[in-house]
Structure formats: structure tokens, C-alpha cells
Amino acid sequence: MIPVEQAQKQICAAFRPLPAEQVGLAEALGRVLAEEVTARVSHPPFAVSAMDGYAVRAADVATVPVRLKLVGTAPAGGHYEGRVGPGEAVRILTGGPLPEGADSIVIQENARRDGDSVELTAAAEPGRHIRPQGQDFEAGKPIFRAGTRMTVRDIGLAAAANRPWLKVRRRPRVAILSTGDELSMPGEPLGPAGIVGSNGLALSAFVRACGGEPVDLGIARDDSGVLAEMLAGAAGADLLLTTGGASVGDHDLVQETLQAQGMKLAFWKIAMRPGKPVMFGQLGSTPVLGLPGNPVSALVCSLLFVKPAFAVMEGRAPGGETETAILGSDLKANDQRQDYLRARLGRDAEGKLVAHPLARQDSAMMAFLAQADGLVIRPPHAPAAKAGEIVPVIRFPSDLLGI
Ligand SMILES: Nc1nc2c(c(=O)[nH]1)N[C@H]1C(S)=C(S)[C@@H](COP(=O)(O)OP(=O)(O)OC[C@H]3O[C@@H](n4cnc5c(N)ncnc54)[C@H](O)[C@@H]3O)O[C@H]1N2
Numbered sequence: 001m002i003p004v005e006q007a008q009k010q011i012c013a014a015f016r017p018l019p020a021e022q023v024g025l026a027e028a029l030g031r032v033l034a035e036e037v038t039a040r041v042s043h044p045p046f047a048v049s050a051m052d053g054y055a056v057r058a059a060d061v062a063t064v065p066v067r068l069k070l071v072g073t074a075p076a077g078g079h080y081e082g083r084v085g086p087g088e089a090v091r092i093l094t095g096g097p098l099p100e101g102a103d104s105i106v107i108q109e110n111a112r113r114d115g116d117s118v119e120l121t122a123a124a125e126p127g128r129h130i131r132p133q134g135q136d137f138e139a140g141k142p143i144f145r146a147g148t149r150m151t152v153r154d155i156g157l158a159a160a161a162n163r164p165w166l167k168v169r170r171r172p173r174v175a176i177l178s179t180g181d182e183l184s185m186p187g188e189p190l191g192p193a194g195i196v197g198s199n200g201l202a203l204s205a206f207v208r209a210c211g212g213e214p215v216d217l218g219i220a221r222d223d224s225g226v227l228a229e230m231l232a233g234a235a236g237a238d239l240l241l242t243t244g245g246a247s248v249g250d251h252d253l254v255q256e257t258l259q260a261q262g263m264k265l266a267f268w269k270i271a272m273r274p275g276k277p278v279m280f281g282q283l284g285s286t287p288v289l290g291l292p293g294n295p296v297s298a299l300v301c302s303l304l305f306v307k308p309a310f311a312v313m314e315g316r317a318p319g320g321e322t323e324t325a326i327l328g329s330d331l332k333a334n335d336q337r338q339d340y341l342r343a344r345l346g347r348d349a350e351g352k353l354v355a356h357p358l359a360r361q362d363s364a365m366m367a368f369l370a371q372a373d374g375l376v377i378r379p380p381h382a383p384a385a386k387a388g389e390i391v392p393v394i395r396f397p398s399d400l401l402g403i
């Protein structure tokens with residue numbers, strides 16, 4: 001059994017950044033930028049009013065009340081051609097370009113208009129209610145670094161910066177093959193010893209949530225001939241994930257079938273729980289990660305090994321998800337396998353993160369995984385721990401909506 005960190009390193013080393021492709025901004029949500037992006041315009045492009053009111057020279061409105069002559073209008077999208085001279089004001093609306101000569105806005109709540117003049121009742125200060133040119137961002141300056149995953153907010157910013165297309169990394173294509181005689185597709189009638197095969201759909205959702213393109217190859221029976229035939233579907237994938245048949249049972253044929261197909265085995269078995277029988281290898285140009293059949297193991301191992309591989313394929317630095325939390329209950333000493341305990345995460349009275357490991361940690365129990373907010377990491381041979389100690393945790397990502 002190899003340590004988790006070594007497995008992560010070996011897996012990451014097998015991937016390269018994927019080629020870039022150009023997409024329209026409407027398609028860019030969740031995509032990862034292949035290059036730095038600069039603004040093509042400044043925002044605002046010129047000084048504008050932030051309020052509805054009157055553009056004035058602040059010096060004219062130092063003492064109030066004062067009456068100024070109205071010489072024109074500057075609505076949003078319009079422009080007052082002239083220059084605001086002494087004793088003059090221009091009617092201006094929110095977003096309207098600041099006319100030359102004016103250096104302040106008096107809001108209309110502090111003004112009484114009378115025909116072509118206006119009486120101002122509040123003193124003006126230079127710069128008040130004016131958004132200077134380029135206050136938000138400037139043309140030619142970077143707005144996103146390469147490797148940024150585009151959120152809803154980022155789409156808004158790119159659009160405002162006049163970038164209707166972007167160069168992004170191609171989505172990682174991940175083939176997923178479930179194995180096991182006992183499995184049927186969700187919704188199908190179950191045989192007497194049947195189990196619903198949930199991993200294919202769960203892993204597809206995981207791949208999609210990470211920004212990849214899942215290719216669900218279906219369920220292979222525990223038969224090397226069938227397995228070999230179905231593996232053909234993985235040709236051209238950036239990664240092949242298998243689930244089940246990873247351990248030492250009589251029907252655990254995945255590894256030997258893959259090796260017979262030419263897979264070079266990199267490692268088998270990691271000192272971790274869940275996920276001990278994880279296997280990694282290379283089949284032609286496709287890295288293969290053999291996940292255990294237990295559904296919790298399959299998903300936890302995806303978080304620990306597939307997500308970092310995605311980071312490499314997307315040109316981002318893997319890792320950085322681990323943080324610390326206060327342990328909410330006592331834990332027994334650990335054995336030689338690094339444990340990933342499903343836990344509820346909350347906040348104490350001071351707002352500090354607190355982790356409460358769940359009562360059951362069986363790697364077949366999906367309902368507990370669904371209740372968990374993250375994982376408490378127990379290193380190999382960690383001594384017994386008391387509630388209140390600081391422990392490393394990984395929070396489950398909750399950014400599916402992208403904002
Ligand atoms: N003698 C030993 N037995 C086991 C060991 C061991 O070291 N020695 N390791 C255990 C560990 S740890 C794990 S994890 C499991 C993993 O075994 P496999 O990867 O071979 O998985 P299967 O036996 O095929 O299935 C395990 C379990 O998960 C269910 N399953 C399988 N595929 C799916 C799917 N697509 N969707 C939902 N559920 C699935 C399957 O029915 C089994 O109940 O091995 C231990 N045994």
C-alpha cells in the first residue's frame with residue numbers, strides 16, 4: 001500500500017494541460033481559461049453620473065441656495081456637446097456622461113427646477129456622485145488569470161469588458177465503466193441478489209460538476225471478454241474510471257483484463273480508508289483509475305484523485321482544499337491507513353469551523369455521505385484525539401451554481 005500523497009503525485013504526473021479551444025461567452029460558464037484575459041474597454045468608458053440630478057461646477061454651489069442656468073441634458077447614451085460654464089448646470093441622468101467643465105453632481109432631491117433654471121439647496125463637493133473613467137477596470141489591463149474557472153460573476157465581468165469569446169481548455173473527457181454481475185441500471189427491475197448500480201450516474205455527475213464531459217460506458221458483467229469489449233468505448237478518453245472488481249475477490253477481474261489489453265500498472269492499493277483497492281495505470285494514451293465498487297469509496301476517491309487530475313488538465317495547480325477544524329467529538333487511535341471520516345461541518349459561537357464525524361463510516365452507506373459536509377483526515381497511526389483538538393478537513397465543494 002502506498003501513501004495517499006504519493007498516489008496523488010503519481011496520478012497528477014500522468015496528465016498534461018489539455019489543448020485550448022475558443023467558446024462564446026454564453027458557453028463559458030464553468031470553463032477554465034487557457035490564457036490571461038484583458039479588458040477590451042474601460043469601465044466606465046468615460047466619467048458618468050451615478051445619480052439623477054444636475055451636473056455643476058462645485059465652486060458655483062459652495063454656498064446654497066443658489067440658482068443656476070440650465071443649458072442642456074445628458075441622459076445615459078446621450079451627450080451634452082457644450083461645456084458647463086460659470087453659473088450653468090446640465091440636467092444629467094444616472095449613467096449619463098459627465099459634461100466638460102462640470103466636476104460634481106447635485107441629486108435632484110436637492111434641487112427645484114423652474115423652467116430653464118434650477119435652484120440647488122445642498123452644497124456640492126468636487127467628484128461627488130461621479131464615477132471616474134476606468135474606475136471599475138481599465139482597457140488593456142488583466143481581468144482574469146489563466147486557470148480561472150468562469151463563474152456567473154466572471155461571465156458578467158467578461159461581457160462588460162467587451163470579451164464575447166474566450167480561449168478555454170477543452171473539457172476533460174472521462175469514460176466511466178461500472179462492473180459487477182449484481183448491478184442493474186437505476187429504475188430497472190432487480191434480480192433476487194441484485195444491487196442498483198449507482199456509481200455510473202454519481203461519477204458522471206461528479207465529472208460534470210468538475211467541468212468534464214462524462215462518457216458512461218454502462219455496466220460490464222464480471223467476464224473478461226465482456227469487460228474487454230466494453231473497454232473499447234474508452235478509446236480517446238482523457239481518463240478512464242472503472243468501479244468495482246478492484247479488490248481481491250474471485251470476480252475482481254478489472255486489473256487483469258486491463259493488463260491483458262496492454263495497461264501498464266503504476267500502483268495498486270493505497271493506505272487509505274475508504275479506497276484501499278484503488279488502482280492506477282496507463283492504457284495506451286489513456287490513464288486509468290480503478291475505483292472500488294463501494295459507492296462512498298468511489299466518490300471520496302474521485303474527490304481525492306480525479307479532481308487534482310482535472311486541475312492538471314485545466315492548467316491549474318492541484319491541491320489546496322485542506323483546511324483545519326475543531327474536532328466535535330473524541331476519536332479512537334487510527335491504524336496504518338489514512339482515514340477520511342465523513343463529517344458534518346458547522347460553526348461554534350466564535351464562528352470557527354467545527355467537524356462532527358458521523359456515527360457510521362461504512363463505505364457502502366450513501367445516506368451518511370449525503371448528510372456529510374466534508375471529510376476529517378486522520379493520518380496513519382494518528383493517536384486517539386479529544387473533542388476540541390484541531391484536525392485537517394476537506395470541505396465538500398458547494399459551488400455548483402457557480403456564483
Ligand atoms: N478479503 C478482502 N476483501 C475485501 C478487501 C480486502 O482487502 N480483502 N477490500 C475491501 C474494500 S476496502 C473494498 S473498498 C471493497 C472493494 O471491492 P471491489 O472494488 O472489488 O468492489 P466490488 O466487490 O465489486 O463491490 C463492492 C460493493 O460495492 C457494490 N457496488 C459495486 N459497483 C457498484 C455500483 N456501480 N453502484 C453501486 N454499488 C456498487 C457491490 O455490490 C458491493 O456491495 O472490497 C472489500 N473486500
Ligand code: MOO
Nearest residue numbers: 274275276297363
Ligand atoms: O477501502 Mo474500502 O474503500 O473501505 O470500502
